[in-house]
Amino acid sequence: MNPQESRLFRVRASGPLACFTRPEFKVERVSYEVMTPSAARGILEAVLWKPAIDWYVREITVLKPIRWASFRRNEVKSRLNPSRTRPYCADDDRTQRHTVALRDVDYVITASFCMTEAAGPSDSIPKFEEMFERRLSKGQHFGSPFLGCREFAAQVEPAPDEVAPDESLLVDRPIGMMLHDFDYGSRTPKPQFFEARLRNGILQVPAWRGGRR
């Protein structure tokens, strides 16, 4: 264990709908079967993030069986340029896009954080550990945590010790290549992938090999 690394936290995130979009099916969304480490990091950062810390996701445990939901939505078609001066009416710019999402999801994220170079002299690991525990138990967050897409809000709470994956998940199931996260080190972010396997309901996330910010 890195002395600069915090202890492991277990955070439970659940919600009625989730869509962890596959990059290849970004237009007509299709979700991955399981939460991506990138989405897990997003949830953790919604609870607590400072430039001094960097979250690293170790494991994602799936508690409920994997179920799908499909629906169509009217979405806005084009991207708005910030320097645009003409008026823009979203109602005239809609197109229908399909989404294949997950239903009734419940995950336990096991993660820890590390200090970064931006840590100041008064920043220490216990300080942020306590800050995170407080915020997690009180339900405080910087922005609403979500499950893949902003509209699918997540309920985030500390994970009790006794929760376990549903019986139907206790198999060894390959998932294929899954998005690990984006490498923001270079000028354009690069997506990184890893070979994912769901073993007894647990997705082991390999160590992150790449730069951050």
Place this chain on the structure above:
Amino acid sequence: MILRSLLDFARRENLLDDPDFDGRGKVDFVLRIGRAGEFLSLEPVERGRHRVVPRQDPHNNGLSPLFMVDNARYVLGVGPESRAGRNALCADAFLGRVREVAAATGDEGARAVVLFLESHRDKVLGRRKASEWTGSEVLAFCYSPDETLLVHERTLVRDYWRVHHQAPAEGEPAACLVTGQVCVPVRLHGGIPLGGSSARLVSFNSDSFLSHGLGKGEIAPISREAAEGYAAALCHMLGPSEDGKRPHRQGLRIGETVLVFWTRDAHPIEDVLSLMLNPTSEVAAEMQDALYRRGREPQALDVTPFYGMLLSGNQARVIVRDWIELTAATVLSNLRRYFRDLHLGDGDEQPVALGTLLGALGAERGKPVYARTAAKIVQAALCGHPLPRQLLWDAAYQFWTAAQPKKTSLSDLRAREQMQCRIIKAVLARLPNPTEIPLSLDTNRSDLPYLLGRLFAVLENQQRAAAGPSLNASIRDRFNAAPKTPARVFPELLKLSWSHDSKARRGDLERSKAEILAGITEFPRRLSLEQQGTFMIGYYQQRQKLYEKRAEPATQAEPPKETE
């Protein structure tokens, strides 16, 4: 897992041996031409025989001549025209392309083809008239000094195609998200024949679909092999079946969507979905064995993965509407459960065709509601989900209230009614709080809606016995609200039944009525939709029983007494 499993399928079926040529291509006619391009013969290729053809995208909506092997509209300029002059444009475009090939390679076969296209096209029409061509027959050329080698298989032409098919790789290498290999990702993926013309499964055809400043090849890096692989797999599954009977080899067309399905290793279950569409075919008969006889339960060890994908085409994109990933054993047991849920009556369990089911609901082919409902039913059957509750409403409405279509024979009517009751039973059995329905009349069942339905059938029979053949309106017509609001309807019905009984004097009906009434404690004010379904099944089963009794010699009916 979607693209990876498609790629594995392509590898398993040997669709990927050659990235530039497809060994299982379909060619309809071979045009044999001579040294100076003169027309020698038009040879039809027997059905089911494969030829090697260059791999290329299907036609798109514009002018898109293919390389050396194309359909009759482009090669000969025949076929019904959607716009005047289109055939001529297509023919010129194809000629232009062949000219390029001939100029670049200098191959004598290619040059002969150019000569043929320039001057001798009409000779073919002498052999087969212009009116007989549909425009979509695939034609390939054979240069006569070669016996069977097609022009595009000649060395120079083949090498030209190999060079041109592989667009030069641009961009930085990245790890492919399907295979994990580091390579230069491909920018434009292969087309899939869905939605009329060539559509793409992975495409970002507008800038607003990109993000992080990444370009088309970078946002979802996929290697060339993976892209060709999944496209070849889908084209293979969507292509017409070998015997020409089904429109897709491994796909079920449901309205505008297609359900493609495959297993990771070759498995007999791949034909199982034919049970749903067409249970009377021989294929379905074999699958029935697999379903019912091969072991009482499907082997628990049969964990071969089964994949299904519901696809539709929309604006040059292929939309994945649903993704199904199960094991073969699960699919078999789900299908068995589906057919068992639909079973009613005393006969053996038989698979029910999807078309019959939907016809009983009043949804004919061609109506939009057919496709949506059919897709939901197929998904529910395969995955073991509850059937949509809308089906319960539709079936109940069709059974109880809707006017029967005109010119329906009595036996058709009975079949429709039985199908409607089956649907009600299946929906009820698969609810989160399931209601178990007996297969035939259960006189011991004390479920209140069921008893009320039985009572209604007995009362209806009493009325019919009293009024005789000249009955204009039965109580089912006048008291249609019985399943919905029993408390308002039944007291009056019972009062009427006294008058019916005094005229009909059917002791057996009175006895049935008394037996059923003994189990009824109260008339509820309203029944929920599920309870109405149970009511209708009780009515149906009791009525069947009464028909059977009447079919026997009427020894049980007491002779009518003299009126006092």
